[in-house]
Amino acid sequence: MRTATRPSFRSADRLSPPDKRARSRFISAAYSSSESGQAATVTVARTGSSSGVVSVQYQTGGGTATANSDYTPASGTLVWNDGDAANKTFTIPIVDDQTYETDETVNLSLSNAVGGAVLGNQKTAVLTITNDDSQPGISINNVSQAEGKQRQ
Ligand SMILES: [Ca+2]
Numbered sequence: 001m002r003t004a005t006r007p008s009f010r011s012a013d014r015l016s017p018p019d020k021r022a023r024s025r026f027i028s029a030a031y032s033s034s035e036s037g038q039a040a041t042v043t044v045a046r047t048g049s050s051s052g053v054v055s056v057q058y059q060t061g062g063g064t065a066t067a068n069s070d071y072t073p074a075s076g077t078l079v080w081n082d083g084d085a086a087n088k089t090f091t092i093p094i095v096d097d098q099t100y101e102t103d104e105t106v107n108l109s110l111s112n113a114v115g116g117a118v119l120g121n122q123k124t125a126v127l128t129i130t131n132d133d134s135q136p137g138i139s140i141n142n143v144s145q146a147e148g149k150q151r152q
């Protein structure tokens with residue numbers, strides 16, 4: 001008669017199942033776009049399980065850049081269909097000006113994950129808008145005038 005040799009700790013395994021929840025997170029914590037770049041593209045990844053429909057909201061807000069003056073605020077919802085593990089992107093329109101400034105930042109954040117998804121460890125990121133205008137300079141050119149021309 002055969003003896004059962006199969007270990008019997010299977011039920012214990014179920015107490016700590018692997019985390020199969022989908023996670024949404026920014027691909028990078030730091031994005032950068034030139035002021036003249038027109039728009040910055042930001043990538044959000046779905047990791048973990050790809051089963052089920054999940055979504056997450058993104059939004060801009062905060063940072064040293066001024067909304068509507070340096071960039072157009074962006075917000076919306078990214079949706080992954082069942083089985084879809086592709087990266088999603090959204091864009092932030094950048095406003096170009098002719099003014100010399102220091103580089104400015106826009107804070108990006110993810111929130112409100114839906115469909116069993118949770119926010120990954122990178123739920124915030126920073127977009128840096130790099131200035132492309134040269135610093136104004138003031139200088140005096142050497143001026144000379146011949147003495148003789150002073151009098152008519
Ligand atoms: Ca500019």
Ligand SMILES: [Ca+2]
Pocket residue numbers: 035096097098099100101131132133
């Ligand atoms: Ca500028």
